[in-house]
Amino acid sequence: MTAITASRRLARLAVTGLATTGAAAAALTLVPASAQAAEAPKAAHSAAAPARDGHADAAGAGNNxxxxxxxxxxxxxxxxxxxxxxxxxxxxxxxxxxxPNAQNNYDVNAKNGTPSKGLLQVIDPTFNAYHVDGTAHSSTDPVANITAAANYAAHRYGSIDNVNSAY
Structure with a gap:
């Protein structure tokens, strides 16, 4: 099976799975809690994929x-x-x-003009409330998206490790 054929099969599988479970079930809806968010003491890439540019960043982590x-x-x-x-x-x-470029254009957030974006499907108001200094101020930047979502989950659920479904 060629890489293109495998990629197309995975894309079909992902779309089929989304249609089966429903777009709302697949979306991670991150909405700021009623209390003001305080900063904590402040495509598809597989985990084994090589860096896109073949280089690692200063911390030794690849761009994947x-x-x-x-x-x-x-x-x-x-x-x-x-x-x-x-x-x-x-x-x-x-x-x-x-x-990292995933965007949900079908759930209630999207219908209200704030689609969920990025690796952890964060809406812009949540990203802005839980953005962590030292990361890009872009909800689709992979590291900024992950870190803001983890910051939100820490405030709401104690840790991203405690999240097992859309929230």
């Missing part, structure tokens, strides 16, 4: 899903945001299949 998770974990550790590689990876695969 594995690297983005590792970069985010390093920032999370510095800022005191709990979470594990497994918890991040599990939620990313459920929400976007590892596609």
């Amino acid at each position: 899903l594995d690297g983005w998770i590792k970069q985010s974990l390093a920032i999370m550790k510095k800022k005191g945001i709990p979470g594990s590689y497994e918890g991040l990876h599990r939620n990313i695969m459920r929400e976007s299949s590892g596609n």
Whole structure:
């Protein structure tokens, strides 16, 4: 099977799975809690894929899903945001299949003008409320998306590791 054929089969599988479960069930809806968000002490890429440009960043993490998770974990550790590689990876695969450009244009958030975006399907108001200094201020930047979503999950659920479905 060629890489293109395999890629097309995976795309069909992902779309079929989305149609089967429903777009609302596949979307991670991150909405700020009623309390003001405080910063914590402040496509599809597989985990084994090589870096797109063949280089690693300064932290030794490649420009792929594995690297983005590792970069985010390093920032999370510095800022005191709990979470594990497994918890991040599990939620990313459920929400976007590892596609940093994923966008849900069908759920209630999208209908209200704020579609869920990125690896962890964050809406812009949540991203803005839980953005972590030291990351790009773009909800589709992979590291910024992961870190903001983990920051939100830490405030709402104690850790991204405690999230097992859309929330």
